[in-house]
Amino acid sequence: MYESRRVVTVRTERKFRRYADWVEPKCELYATLSRATAEDRRLLEIAREARPEQPEPELLLAAVHSLLLDGKEHRLRAFYPSCAGTPPEDSPVSSFRDFCLTYETELRRIIRTRRCQTNDVGRSAVLRPAFEHVANTTGAETVAQLEIGxxxxxxxxxDRYQYDFAGVGSFGDTDSPVTIQTTVRGETRPPLxxxxxxxxxxxxxxxxVLDVTDEADARWLHALVHPNQHRRHERLAGAIEIGREHRHQLIEGDVIEELPRMLSTAPDDIPLxxxxxxxxxxxxxxxxxxxxxIISCHSSTQPVHWLSIDPEEALSDPTYRWVQFDDGVVKETQLATFESYGTWLNWSGARGVQN
Ligand SMILES: C[S@@+](CC[C@H](N)C(=O)[O-])C[C@H]1O[C@@H](n2cnc3c(N)ncnc32)[C@H](O)[C@@H]1O
Structure with a gap:
């Protein structure tokens, strides 16, 4: 269906305003830049270079950040804690606009070709107790794992990171360059x-697939992290280092096409x-x-444990679930709620979920 330019622009403008409200408590700079972009036709035009399914605000901001991380000299750098020292007191808006217009061609190319695919290892804060819970329940000492997305x-x-669960203790590899710090909320101690x-x-x-050995991909991973979040940048740098050392099979393709083969080539004598x-x-x-x-069908060959965020939940404070498939029989259990970057975790004690 044909949509007028005006309708599309209004929709993009709204996305920037909504993003500004969401990002404000996390990164004031991004909230200011998003509100300014919402009122600026030229900048909205540049952001609309994104593929239809991609979020324009995140892509525009990450594209600018990636050029700055790549060393572009401009007065905007001073406002980015990831690139410079202490940000100046004055408004970043005119510098941002000037940067976008100066590097418009490069920005358009990045926004057109890149995706919003933040890879945050803080999320391992929910994976570690979830894996331990599945292992405890099944009595498994070894497991095979397949990751979607x-x-x-x-x-x-x-399993190669160090964890500091405040109030519970430290776990994992003490030599790891990645330390994930998480506050444990609620009454129930997670299995750790x-x-x-x-x-x-x-x-x-x-x-x-983003390739950590490729400088441009590694830079893009950093560009997707807010410039003021030093700890996340540090954690990411450590995780990239580990990723370069331990290479896994990463398949590029749609999960629906690739998962059947991934399931059938995984070991069938240990929990999957x-x-x-x-x-x-x-x-x-x-x-x-x-x-x-697909998973249910494969469970006639071997039981499959599916750990994922409940797709019905809003992105903030997601709920993590364990879905067991055994010969077509499905059992669903709620494990935890957690903050998207792993700053806190509330273990719900493996409560059953009604289907
Ligand atoms: C927001 S990112 C999250 C990345 C990672 N799971 C994390 O939490 O750090 C979502 C990822 O899912 C991938 N994705 C989306 N749809 C997919 C599909 N149909 N098949 C495979 N991957 C998909 C995207 O390309 C993107 O890398």
């Missing part, structure tokens, strides 16, 4: 011990865990139903 595959290394199952098989799938974080919200309902059908 793996991006650069950084969360496939959840020093012994986690050994991961014998790691494989991920993504529509567009399929997991995802912050992916299902990007899939239409029919695709999620298809995904369930």
């Amino acid at each position: 793996t991006s650069a595959g950084l969360n496939l290394n959840w 011990s020093q012994s986690v199952p050994t991961v014998k098989h790691r494989c991920g799938v993504d529509l567009n 865990i399929v997991f995802s974080t912050h992916v299902l919200y990007q899939l239409p309902e029919e695709t999620i139903a298809e995904l369930r059908a």
Whole structure:
């Protein structure tokens, strides 16, 4: 259906305003720049270069950030804590506009070709107790794992990070360059011990795999992190280092096409865990139903454990669920709610979920 330019522009403008409200508590700079962009036709035009399914505000801001991280000299740099020291007191808006117009061609190319595919290892804060819970319940000492929407595959290394669960203790590899700090909320202690199952098989799938050994891809991963979030940048740099050292099979393609082969080539003598974080919200309902059908079908060969965020929940404070498929029989359990970047976790004690 034909939509007028005006309707499309108004929709993009609204997306920038909504994004500004969401990002304000996390990054004031981005809130200011998003509100300014919402009122600026030229900048909205540039942002609209994004593919239809991609979020324009995140892509415009990440594209600008990636050029700055790549060393572009401009007065805008001073406002980005990831590129410079202390940001000046005055408004960043005119510098941002000037930067966007100066580098318009490059920005358009990045926005047209890149995707919003933040790979945040803070999400491993929910994976570690979830894997431990599945292992405790099944009595498994080794597991195989497949990740849907793996991006650069950084969360496939959840067992190679160090964890500091405030009030509970420290776990994981003390030599790891990645430390994930998480506050534990609520009454129930998450299953956390020093012994986690050994991961014998790691494989991920993504529509567009980011390669950590490629400088431009690694820079894009940093560009997707807000410029003021030093700890997330540090964690990401450590995770990229680990990712470069431990290479896994990362398959580029659509999960619906690739998952059947991934399932059938995984070891069948150890528990098979399929997991995802912050992916299902990007899939239409029919695709999620298809995904369930594929896993259910494979469960006639071996039981499959599916860990994922409840697709019906809003993105903020997601709920993590464990869906067990055994010979077509499905059992669903709610494990935890958590903050999207792993700053807190509320373990719900493996409560059953009604279907
Ligand atoms: C928001 S990112 C999250 C990445 C990672 N799971 C994390 O939490 O750090 C969502 C990822 O899902 C991927 N994705 C979306 N639809 C997909 C599909 N149909 N098949 C495979 N990957 C998909 C995207 O390309 C993107 O890398």
